[in-house]
Amino acid sequence: MSEYSTSVLVYIETEENHEIKDVSLEAIASGKRLVQLSKGKLIALVCGKNISQTVDELKYYDIDTLYFADSPDLEIYQPEHYLPIVLDVYEKEKPTGIIFGNTMVAIDLAPRVALKLDTGLVADCVAIDMESDEFVFTKPVYSSNVMAVYEFQAMPFIVTCRTRSCPPAEKKDQVSGEMIELKIEKDTDANQIEFIERKLNETNGLPLSRANIIVAGGRGMGGKEGFDYLNKLCTALGAALGASRPPCDLDWVPAKAQVGLTGEVVAPSLYIAVGISGSFQHLAGMSDSGKIVAINRDPKANIFKVADYGIVGEFEEVLPGFLKQLNAFN
């Protein structure tokens, strides 16, 4: 470890509107905590097109050195454009570790970085701690029924952090740190993956990752009509609409509504699960929510195991009373 200066690099991602992703703010907080433990330096990297607004915003997050790459070539994530940038910052700083948020981009990028740097990767990490001067990394395994604690046999350590596994970094009143703009070079590697096209879903409604309340439906909703009802609830509660996998596979709701290990991992303050049986896949994506409500006709449904409030019954009979009372509040 001694050949490395103690420093941690945080890879930052932005939303389409250039706001910093919540999971990246959480990664900054994790990085900050680690460098405070080891009196080291916090380094961050952000890439994209027209990101000056993001870069300005990041000055307020107590980052010692912020690298940024702003280019039309970086409008969308492509490994052959992004990977060399991360490797370049690594070469410049030789950080002790690199922290990513566990996003769709990081799922592709983080293992490529680990491969190039001849090191390992702990994916979907929920805690980073220090034990006898070594960093240790905890992640859920076996459908979240077991937690595994890892240490690295190679350096640097590389992790992707699960959404909401720690509180986000707080914005300071003052700007601080230095900023370094990177020039981008394309990877000359012959193994190129050519980008053809991208089809994005319409972005209506509140994104799951930003919602304080999520109302989610499962196969038990019976079809699109059932989800019309949940949409009404969402409007009344200012909630985002979620779903377990079957409704997405069956095209009752857009795929972006999927909550679960392979959809979005969420932890809103309130999660209302209607007609969801609670497969491990789904539970792993929402069980850290503040309060969980389960409405299901099957009293043995797994979802009740993680619920705070449960109602056993047909949703068609439960929701009218719920909605009436909600409207009475407003």
Added chain:
Amino acid sequence: MRIIVCMKQVPDPEGPRESFVVNNEEMRVVPQGIPPVLSLFDENALEAALRIKDKNPQDVKVSILSIGKRVSNAVMFKALAAGADELIKVEDSQFMTSRLDSFATATILAKAIENAGDFDLILVGRQAADWNAGQVGIILSGILNIPCVTLAQGVDVNGSTLTVERVLSNGIETVRTHLPAIVMVSNEIGELRYPAMKERREAKKKPVTEWNISDIGLSRIPPARIKLKRLFTPEMAAGNCLYLTDTTLEDAGRKLALLLKADGMI
């Protein structure tokens, strides 16, 4: 054309919590009372392979490659019955999960693939249902020096061109590369087909190759880059569900709103 699908046998991930027993001496999770199954995303990878084969059944051969301490023929039979042409197993008592991180696993797979002959496409699941590391495909592509496309929900081959639809958080994108290549397949591609009776009977006659670690030219497991320090069962706030059992379900719904209001949730 030959497609190799890497498949892993895992304890049924839908099993109840009690069935995953931690053994910290051997640094492993011992499944109790739950059967081994094919890892879900590996089934999706096989389905992707079979869809390519559907278009050209005579010219596409699908080989299953599985490594592990013990690989159950009964579990892998499902893959053969669904339409794979052969099974290659690499079993060795040294293949302990505590020693097989993604790097070691990919190195063993690469050696096995080298011994398995020519291939055009390798398909793997996006992550295994037990350890969820999600890296083997990319590391394997590094060792074999071929491209790797991740998060696939559609895989199409035309000559030596590979077109992949990738899952994004807010849509899909299409990318293209050349064969040979590796694709990591996601569940959005769809579930593995269910075999008919006739296919199940035929599956029993399909060739199975059994190797151990020295058969593939390795003398020991490559060193891991991450090391398991310990395992533990997380605390579960379960069993605390307050059931609302009012006389009518409509009343229960109303009560729920009142409780959430009182909690300051809404």
